[in-house]
Structure formats: C-alpha cells, structure tokens
Amino acid sequence: MSERPPISACVITLNEADRIDACLASLEFCDEVVVVDSGSADGTRERAAARGARVIEHAFEGFRAQKDFAVSQARHDWVLCLDADERVTPALRASIEAARAEGFAGAAGYRFARATEYFGAFLRHGNAYPDRVLRLFDRRRGGWRAGREIHEHAVVDGGVVTLAGDLEHVAYRSLDDQLARYRRYATMMAAHLHASGRRAHLANLLLNPFWRFLRGYVLRAGFLDGWRGFVFACMEADYVREKFARLWLLQHAAIDADRHNDASHSDGDGVDRSGTAPSSGQS
Numbered sequence: 001m002s003e004r005p006p007i008s009a010c011v012i013t014l015n016e017a018d019r020i021d022a023c024l025a026s027l028e029f030c031d032e033v034v035v036v037d038s039g040s041a042d043g044t045r046e047r048a049a050a051r052g053a054r055v056i057e058h059a060f061e062g063f064r065a066q067k068d069f070a071v072s073q074a075r076h077d078w079v080l081c082l083d084a085d086e087r088v089t090p091a092l093r094a095s096i097e098a099a100r101a102e103g104f105a106g107a108a109g110y111r112f113a114r115a116t117e118y119f120g121a122f123l124r125h126g127n128a129y130p131d132r133v134l135r136l137f138d139r140r141r142g143g144w145r146a147g148r149e150i151h152e153h154a155v156v157d158g159g160v161v162t163l164a165g166d167l168e169h170v171a172y173r174s175l176d177d178q179l180a181r182y183r184r185y186a187t188m189m190a191a192h193l194h195a196s197g198r199r200a201h202l203a204n205l206l207l208n209p210f211w212r213f214l215r216g217y218v219l220r221a222g223f224l225d226g227w228r229g230f231v232f233a234c235m236e237a238d239y240v241r242e243k244f245a246r247l248w249l250l251q252h253a254a255i256d257a258d259r260h261n262d263a264s265h266s267d268g269d270g271v272d273r274s275g276t277a278p279s280s281g282q283s
Contacts, residue, residue: 003103006031007136008074009082011053012066016084017042019170024051026088029097030080036070044084064152068144078104080136081144081154085170086114092165096136099163108158109137115166118228122168126222126229127215127236133167134160182239190246194254200247208244213237
C-alpha cells in the first residue's frame with residue numbers, strides 16, 4: 001500500500017461568519033486547515049480558530065494572489081483549496097480518501113464537479129453544473145500562479161484525474177447578493193480585459209449575453225432546473241452584458257483621453273492659430 005500523504009486545506013475568507021463553520025466541518029479529514037483572512041469584521045477569524053484552523057491575516061491583493069499566498073503557507077505539499085462558501089460532500093470526501101490511500105499515484109491534481117445551491121435547491125444542469133474545478137493538487141507541480149485575478153483557476157504540470165462526488169457551492173445569500181457580486185465581477189473582468197488589450201464591439205453587447213443564455217438554458221438544458229434555471233440563466237446573461245458594457249466604456253474613455261491629449265499637444269506646438277498677425281512692436 002502506498003504512503004498516505006497529508007493534506008493541507010486552504011481557505012480564504014472575508015466576513016464569512018455565517019458560512020465558515022459548514023466549510024471547515026467538511027474539511028475535518030484534512031491534516032491541517034489554513035484560513036487566510038483579509039480583514040473580516042464579523043467574527044470569521046474567531047470562529048475559524050475555534051474550529052482548530054490556523055488563521056493568518058493577509059491584505060487582499062486579488063483572488064488568485066490570495067489563494068496562492070494561502071497555498072504557500074501550508075505545511076504539506078498536497079493542498080485542497082476551498083472558498084468559504086463551499087463544502088466537501090461525503091461522496092467527494094470518500095473519493096479523495098481513496099485516492100490518498102493510493103498515494104495520489106499518477107496524478108499532479110484532481111478535479112471534481114461543483115454543484116451550486118440556488119434558492120433552496122442545487123442546480124444540476126445548464127452552465128452551473130457540473131462546473132468541474134481543479135482544487136486538490138501537489139503544490140510542487142502547480143498552483144494559482146498563473147491566470148486572472150477573477151474566475152481564477154489552478155494549473156498543474158502533470159496528469160489531472162476527475163473524482164466522483166460534488167463540491168457544494170452555497171454561493172448567494174440573496175438575489176441582491178448575487179447582483180452585487182456580479183456587478184463587482186463585471187467591473188474587475190472589464191478592467192482585466194481592457195488591460196490585456198481586449199476590445200468590445202457592439203456585437204459583444206448584443207450577441208454575447210444572448211449566447212450565454214442560449215447555451216446555458218437551452219443547449220445545456222438549464223430549463224430542467226425549473227424557474228431556478230431560468231433566473232440563473234437570465235442573471236448570467238446580464239453579467240455578460242454588463243461586463244462588455246463596462247469594457248466598452250473603458251475603451252471609449254481611453255479614446256477620448258487620447259484625443260484630448262492630441263488636441264492639447266496641437267495647441268502647444270508653437271503655431272499661432274488665432275488668425276491675428278503677430279505685433280511687430282512698432283506703432
């Protein structure tokens with residue numbers, strides 16, 4: 001039998017007192033739990049410490065950077081990364097334990113399905129499921145060191161195996177919470193896309209939201225989730241619309257700024273455009 005490698009669980013938090021207990025309870029099979037908190041004011045750190053987690057305070061510099069920092073603080077090389085609104089189900093735990101019993105042989109990382117809870121039920125279709133994520137990996141062979149600061153994902157150098165069982169995602173406290181989160185994400189993604197040279201066109205504002213809805217609700221059978229599937233698909237489409245609208249505004253603001261700078265340089269090039277002949281100084 002292979003050696004049973006220890007696992008460090010890594011969780012990042014900010015004001016998650018109402019969800020951190022369930023998250024940490026699902027991680028009790030791990031050998032260590034590291035919680036990196038970025039300034040909670042609701043007792044999150046205290047609740048995590050009471051459950052035996054090693055709590056570290058660290059200023060937030062972006063989701064990817066924060067998760068990479070958490071991984072760097074782990075005592076063990078095999079890390080399981082969760083958000084505070086996620087929980088390992090018994091079925092997923094059994095799959096992880098079975099892979100660990102084999103020494104995680106032949107893999108640099110493991111992915112598994114994530115099921116999003118949406119107003120009292122888990123979505124099982126559409127863009128929301130199976131939403132496979134790579135969260136268990138050997139940090140010596142990968143991590144969060146590449147990619148975007150939002151919608152970030154881990155990458156590894158080596159084989160990735162898919163495990164049975166779901167990671168539960170209790171993402172939204174309310175519709176207002178979802179709206180606020182999507183607005184924040186749209187702002188961040190627009191800034192990222194603009195900085196990377198991506199530009200929006202009118203077609204993006206008109207067609208991309210429609211395609212997001214069509215793909216999730218029709219092609220991926222989101223309609224089978226009933227009214228929840230419809231609302232979720234509408235919210236996703238609205239997020240895409242706002243993301244490209246904000247990117248559109250950023251690029252046009254940059255164009256206007258360039259035009260203003262060009263005009264300023266033209267006005268200051270030493271050429272008199274007043275239409276009045278310069279005075280000779282003589283009467």
